[in-house]
Amino acid sequence: MITEFTIGLDLGGTNLRAAAVDRAGKLLDRISGKTAYSEGREAIVHDMVEAISTLRNRFTGSLAGIGVAVPGFITLEDGIIRNSNNLASLENFAIRDELSRRLGTPVILENDANAAALGEQWIGAGRNVSDLVLISLGTGIGGGIISGGKILRGSHGMAGEIGHITVVPNGNPCGCGNRGCVEKHASAIAITAMARMLGLGDDLTPKEVYELALAGTEKSEKAHIIFSSMGESLGILLAMLVNTFNFPLYLVSGGLTGAWDLFAPAMIAEASRRSFTFRASFPRVEKAQLGNEAGLYGAAYLPWLG
Amino acid sequence: MITEFTIGLDLGGTNLRAAAVDRAGKLLDRISGKTAYSEGREAIVHDMVEAISTLRNRFTGSLAGIGVAVPGFITLEDGIIRNSNNLASLENFAIRDELSRRLGTPVILENDANAAALGEQWIGAGRNVSDLVLISLGTGIGGGIISGGKILRGSHGMAGEIGHITVVPNGNPCGCGNRGCVEKHASAIAITAMARMLGLGDDLTPKEVYELALAGTEKSEKAHIIFSSMGESLGILLAMLVNTFNFPLYLVSGGLTGAWDLFAPAMIAEASRRSFTFRASFPRVEKAQLGNEAGLYGAAYLPWLG
Numbered sequence: 001m002i003t004e005f006t007i008g009l010d011l012g013g014t015n016l017r018a019a020a021v022d023r024a025g026k027l028l029d030r031i032s033g034k035t036a037y038s039e040g041r042e043a044i045v046h047d048m049v050e051a052i053s054t055l056r057n058r059f060t061g062s063l064a065g066i067g068v069a070v071p072g073f074i075t076l077e078d079g080i081i082r083n084s085n086n087l088a089s090l091e092n093f094a095i096r097d098e099l100s101r102r103l104g105t106p107v108i109l110e111n112d113a114n115a116a117a118l119g120e121q122w123i124g125a126g127r128n129v130s131d132l133v134l135i136s137l138g139t140g141i142g143g144g145i146i147s148g149g150k151i152l153r154g155s156h157g158m159a160g161e162i163g164h165i166t167v168v169p170n171g172n173p174c175g176c177g178n179r180g181c182v183e184k185h186a187s188a189i190a191i192t193a194m195a196r197m198l199g200l201g202d203d204l205t206p207k208e209v210y211e212l213a214l215a216g217t218e219k220s221e222k223a224h225i226i227f228s229s230m231g232e233s234l235g236i237l238l239a240m241l242v243n244t245f246n247f248p249l250y251l252v253s254g255g256l257t258g259a260w261d262l263f264a265p266a267m268i269a270e271a272s273r274r275s276f277t278f279r280a281s282f283p284r285v286e287k288a289q290l291g292n293e294a295g296l297y298g299a300a301y302l303p304w305l306g
Numbered sequence: 307m308i309t310e311f312t313i314g315l316d317l318g319g320t321n322l323r324a325a326a327v328d329r330a331g332k333l334l335d336r337i338s339g340k341t342a343y344s345e346g347r348e349a350i351v352h353d354m355v356e357a358i359s360t361l362r363n364r365f366t367g368s369l370a371g372i373g374v375a376v377p378g379f380i381t382l383e384d385g386i387i388r389n390s391n392n393l394a395s396l397e398n399f400a401i402r403d404e405l406s407r408r409l410g411t412p413v414i415l416e417n418d419a420n421a422a423a424l425g426e427q428w429i430g431a432g433r434n435v436s437d438l439v440l441i442s443l444g445t446g447i448g449g450g451i452i453s454g455g456k457i458l459r460g461s462h463g464m465a466g467e468i469g470h471i472t473v474v475p476n477g478n479p480c481g482c483g484n485r486g487c488v489e490k491h492a493s494a495i496a497i498t499a500m501a502r503m504l505g506l507g508d509d510l511t512p513k514e515v516y517e518l519a520l521a522g523t524e525k526s527e528k529a530h531i532i533f534s535s536m537g538e539s540l541g542i543l544l545a546m547l548v549n550t551f552n553f554p555l556y557l558v559s560g561g562l563t564g565a566w567d568l569f570a571p572a573m574i575a576e577a578s579r580r581s582f583t584f585r586a587s588f589p590r591v592e593k594a595q596l597g598n599e600a601g602l603y604g605a606a607y608l609p610w611l612g
Binding site: 131152157160178179241245247273 | 437451453454456458459460461462463464465466467468470471472473474475482483484485542545546547549550551552553554579580581582583585586587589
């Protein structure tokens with residue numbers, strides 16, 4: 001018999017997913033659907049409420065809470081998405097309170113990278129670890145920091161914006177106004193850009209560059225250099241995180257972890273070379289385990305955080 | 307009538323200081339002396355015990371605890387100084403337990419930069435702030451991080467080693483094995499080295515370089531450039547810290563804060579240019595207030611931390 005469960009919802013770039021999960025992290029049921037961005041705010045909010053309500057009505061146990069993970073900056077005190085590239089229609093709208101009102105129960109809102117870090121810490125690669133940093137490698141680079149078992153949020157929920165940390169002081173210009181942000185040197189977009197600059201092709205995906213590296217053609221060396229360069233940039237970031245936090249675990253998540261064998265050796269070598277704390281403390285640097293489910297589980301865990 | 311007090315001891319590079327302090331941070335009494343490094347371990351331990359015992363015997367109130375701040379890496383679980391340039395004779399010696407044994411009461415050991423951050427948070431520039439980073443500018447650069455009112459220590463007490471964060475990937479070689487550590491570009495040693503490289507003099511102190519900058523001679527422009535370069539390197543570090551933590555307060559301490567007017571504008575400008583979190587969240591960046599007393603007060607606060 002189920003005594004208690006939570007519902008987590010992850011509002012991703014293209015998918016809306018919701019799950020009912022018990023205290024041990026066991027998936028009880030789930031719902032997935034496309035995110036109706038083009039139809040605007042009301043359609044998105046409707047779909048979110050619908051998914052949560054449907055799951056809630058399938059169980060007779062006690063609902064311990066609802067957690068919602070969304071991309072972008074969130075001001076936690078008022079539960080508002082302040083800035084989100086993918087969710088422009090939800091910006092500066094009191095989404096947490098609106099969801100609470102329609103569902104008739106409190107909702108906890110969280111940034112998706114923070115939720116992913118929490119999910120990995122709960123039932124993924126960070127089990128039994130109370131301090132970790134999650135580095136999320138996608139189109140850009142995001143991060144989530146768990147310190148003492150809690151999400152490190154900072155004063156405006158903006159902590160963990162590690163994608164915009166400088167790794168090349170005079171490096172590539174970034175939309176944020178800086179030059180040499182790590183996400184300009186180690187993200188999916190950076191790989192495509194490097195492939196273009198090295199003459200491998202105009203709009204290659206990271207997967208295509210990866211396949212070029214393995215193909216054993218005259219283009220392979222350049223493709224290898226792209227991933228080792230990516231690894232070196234990540235290594236500078238990693239050395240900085242290790243020097244700052246001295247945490248025991250650093251997780252790397254996102255689609256680019258598929259190229260782990262090509263970039264991770266350079267990343268580890270660079271971090272080791274640059275950080276004596278790394279060399280002295282032997283932190284674990286590993287792939288995250290929950291894939292793109294981490295944010296969903298992390299959202300479901302939010303009500304248990306207390 | 308004094309009901310409760312603590313004793314803090316700061317074992318500095320040249321001085322040993324101890325103070326009896328009440329719960330409100332009021333100094334009740336203090337003792338200072340030279341640190342007898344050349345006389346070896348027993349002399350140092352003897353002086354520490356003597357200073358603490360003397361203060362303890364002067365009060366009839368209840369001693370709530372004893373905190374000791376020491377330079378170097380400390381493994382907190384066993385209370386041992388693992389590595390310290392200034393305290394080689396105390397390395398790998400169970401100093402915490404030895405002090406406890408001789409004093410007949412528990413002693414709390416802490417790294418001096420962490421203690422300084424705690425002191426500032428208690429009764430210095432960080433009053434009423436529960437999240438801050440202290441950047442200590444001296445011969446090298448150290449750091450202490452207070453998160454949620456507690457010291458962020460990391461898994462081996464090595465968190466906050468921000469002096470060895472890379473700000474210039476191919477910059478000056480550092481004894482730690484890295485190149486371009488911020489302490490190679492923004493510490494007292496870095497200022498002396500830049501003055502030498504720019505032909506201002508062979509072994510100028512930061513104070514002498516500062517005076518050259520203000521002198522209005524043909525050397526002043528170069529001296530100004532040294533401090534603005536120092537500020538830019540600190541700005542890269544500061545942007546990184548703001549992106550990572552999104553804390554409301556960053557304090558700068560140490561003797562080099564005497565040159566604040568020459569390096570701080572470049573530091574703030576660089577941090578602002580490089581971090582949209584900085585521009586969006588308006589963190590306070592200020593001089594610490596307790597000077598070289600911060601570690602002493604932080605040590606005295608350790609027993610209250612619980």
